[in-house]
Amino acid sequence: xxxxxxxxxxxxxxxxxxxxxxxxxxxxxxxxxxxxxxxxxxxxxxxxxxxxxxxxxxxxxxxxxxxxxxxxxxxxxxxxxxxxxxxxxxxxxxxxxxxxxxxxxxxxxxxxxxxxxxxxxxxxxxxxxxxxxxxxxxxxxxxxxxxxxxxxxxxxxxxxxxxxxxxxxxxxxxxxxxxxxxxxxxxxxxxxxxxxxxx
Amino acid sequence: xxxxxxxxxxxxxxxxxxxxxxxxxxxxxxxxxxxxxxxxxxxxxxxxxxxxxxxxxxxxxxxxxxxxxxxxxxxxxxxxxxxxxxxxxxxxxxxxxxxxxxxxxxxxxxxxxxxxxxxxxxxxxxxxxxxxxxxxxxxxxxxxxxxxxxxxxxxxxxxxxxxxxxxxxxxxxxxxxxxxxxxxxxxxxxxxxxxxxxxxxxxxxxxxxxxxxxxxxxxxxxxxxxxxxxxxxxxxxxxxxxxxxxxxxxxxxxxxxxxxxxxxxxxxxx
Numbered sequence: 001x002x003x004x005x006x007x008x009x010x011x012x013x014x015x016x017x018x019x020x021x022x023x024x025x026x027x028x029x030x031x032x033x034x035x036x037x038x039x040x041x042x043x044x045x046x047x048x049x050x051x052x053x054x055x056x057x058x059x060x061x062x063x064x065x066x067x068x069x070x071x072x073x074x075x076x077x078x079x080x081x082x083x084x085x086x087x088x089x090x091x092x093x094x095x096x097x098x099x100x101x102x103x104x105x106x107x108x109x110x111x112x113x114x115x116x117x118x119x120x121x122x123x124x125x126x127x128x129x130x131x132x133x134x135x136x137x138x139x140x141x142x143x144x145x146x147x148x149x150x151x152x153x154x155x156x157x158x159x160x161x162x163x164x165x166x167x168x169x170x171x172x173x174x175x176x177x178x179x180x181x182x183x184x185x186x187x188x189x190x191x192x193x194x195x196x197x198x199x
Numbered sequence: 200x201x202x203x204x205x206x207x208x209x210x211x212x213x214x215x216x217x218x219x220x221x222x223x224x225x226x227x228x229x230x231x232x233x234x235x236x237x238x239x240x241x242x243x244x245x246x247x248x249x250x251x252x253x254x255x256x257x258x259x260x261x262x263x264x265x266x267x268x269x270x271x272x273x274x275x276x277x278x279x280x281x282x283x284x285x286x287x288x289x290x291x292x293x294x295x296x297x298x299x300x301x302x303x304x305x306x307x308x309x310x311x312x313x314x315x316x317x318x319x320x321x322x323x324x325x326x327x328x329x330x331x332x333x334x335x336x337x338x339x340x341x342x343x344x345x346x347x348x349x350x351x352x353x354x355x356x357x358x359x360x361x362x363x364x365x366x367x368x369x370x371x372x373x374x375x376x377x378x379x380x381x382x383x384x385x386x387x388x389x390x391x392x393x394x395x396x397x398x399x400x401x402x403x404x405x406x407x408x409x410x411x412x413x414x415x416x417x418x419x420x421x422x423x424x425x426x427x428x429x430x431x432x433x434x435x436x437x438x439x440x441x442x443x444x445x446x447x448x449x450x451x452x453x454x455x456x457x458x459x460x461x462x463x464x465x466x467x468x469x
Contacts, residue, residue: 066217074209083217090221094228101232108258167324 011142018146020194024122025154026187031122035155036180038113045159047106048113049152051095053145055117056126059091060144063127064137084127085118092118122151157187239268242291246284247277252355254278254377268292275299279356279375302376302391304358304369305466307403308344309417311364315343316414331385339414342404344388350380396445398455400425402462405438411460419462425454 024030038048063084071077096114100107107114117123126147130140161183170179244264251259255276257266266272267288274289274296282296289296321330321337327349330336336345346365358373359380371394380389388403402419404411411418421439433447434454441463443454454463 070213070217074213075205076210076213079210079214082214086214086217086221090225093225097225097228097232100234104234167329169324 006139011139014139014142015146015149016197018143019150019153020191021197023150023154023191024126024147025151026184026191028125029188030125031120031151032184034113034116034120034122035158035184036177037116039155039158039162039180042156042159042163044113045155046152049148049155051114051117052120052123052151053148055088055092055095056123056148056151057141057145058095059088059123060127060130060140061137062091063087064130064135064140067131080128080131081124084124088123088127089118122147154187154191158184161187237268239291240264243267243288246280246287246291248279248375250279250355250377252279252375252377252379253382254375254379278302279377301394303371303374303394304376304378304380304389305392305399305401306344306350306367306369306388307390307399307401308342308366308388309401309462309464310338310340310343310415311362311366311417312346313364314416315340315418321345328383328385340404340406340411340418342386342388342402342406343415343418344386344403350384350389353379353383355379393445396443396448397450397467398443398445398448398452398463398465400441400443400463401466402440405440407439411439417460417462420460422459424457424459425463428453428457 018024022028025032025035034048034052038044066083066087067077067080071080071083092115096107099114126144129147130143133139133143135143158180162180165179174182240261241264244261247260247264249260253259255263255266255272255278257263257272257276260277263272263276267274267276274292274294275285277284277288281301285296316339317337318339319334319337321333323329323333325347327336327345327347330345330347335341338345344366346361346367348361348367351359351361351367355377356373356375358370358375359367360370362368367389369389376391376394378391381387381391386403392399400419402417404415404418405421406414406418408420408422411420419440421436421441423436423441425441426434426436430451430453431447431449433444433449435442435444441454443463450465452465455465
């Protein structure tokens with residue numbers, strides 16, 4: 001854990017770095033399954049982004065607690081993957097139940113993408129990164145949230161572009177997923193332009 | 200010995216502990232956030248075709264099933280499945296079916312490439328909805344089929360195919376009457392007709408007689424000859440377009456003989 005005290009501007013840096021410079025989808029290339037799967041229409045993309053923001057902001061701190069107060073204490077860090085996936089799965093299940101009870105329209109809008117967050121490697125990846133970067137609790141919460149926002153940003157950009165594909169003349173061999181992957185790569189390249197933003 | 204014990208006991212304890220805590224949490228949550236789902240909804244949904252065509256007016260088959268069970272929609276709400284399915288649904292709910300004749304789509308335009316004039320050569324997006332935006336489409340007739348196949352691509356049951364002459368053809372066996380083509384066509388050219396209707400004015404034009412005559416060889420002029428010759432008074436003129444009432448039509452065929460353009464036709468063998 002970092003011992004020096006983080007100022008407010010440090011947190012701003014962390015947020016910008018998580019959203020733009022080290023965007024979880026476009027630079028780290030984690031969570032590409034929903035990136036291609038849910039980016040065909042804008043409304044599903046927005047719902048998916050919101051669901052990921054919600055789940056990640058909650059599971060980030062919880063896995064941090066599990067790591068520091070259970071796994072490290074008993075010297076069994078090697079079952080980290082198992083423990084984290086269990087936590088994420090349980091949490092997604094819980095969120096699903098709560099949403100189903102509180103807001104059935106939202107539950108219907110999210111559909112299959114809500115349970116699919118369980119296997120979204122962007123969520124698991126961020127939890128692992130929290131540990132690897134030796135963040136403290138506050139940093140973990142901020143990083144988890146902004147990482148999910150970065151996920152949402154990339155997904156919404158992608159959905160905006162893919163909605164346009166309906167009106168573009170794409171050669172037959174490049175249609176659908178192929179052009180999706182090419183576009184993902186090009187957006188990723190353009191996001192490299194943010195590299196010089198923060199040291 | 201202690202090391203081995205630790206190495207085996209701790210992970211089991213931690214994972215087991217976590218699992219127990221999480222299981223309790225989910226168990227309590229499932230009680231607190233319990234939502235009652237009527238088992239009938241599931242049963243009805245399984246009977247529906249699952250094409251999510253939207254012909255019933257609901258967002259999808261599961262929405263439709265919920266509405267049927269809740270009594271907000273009739274048991275015959277699904278237009279895509281047959282009467283036997285309707286009866287099965289009614290059986291689940293303990294209701295009776297009111298029999299309604301099945302409908303199939305028919306493309307109400309005969310203005311093929313050689314028979315209807317074009318104003319310009321359209322080279323844009325292959326979609327009727329896009330073509331309509333460009334100066335109202337390339338066909339002179341503003342009611343006619345543009346033949347770019349938006350309805351063909353949108354048909355969830357594969358019942359439509361593009362004919363050689365640029366007018367789609369309906370496969371009456373595959374058509375379920377869901378009405379998706381009617382909704383996507385920017386000009387509303389496909390129409391749902393009762394499956395037994397045999398004589399039909401295959402035209403969509405509401406233009407006045409001289410206009411139709413100039414633009415298309417096979418359009419309904421709206422001249423009213425069919426209305427005059429019909430002995431059963433089964434034909435009405437609606438804004439320069441003749442409409443056949445199938446409940447009165449006796450298939451005498453006089454209108455077909457007298458029609459100057461051949462717009463009124465027998466679409467099924469007598």
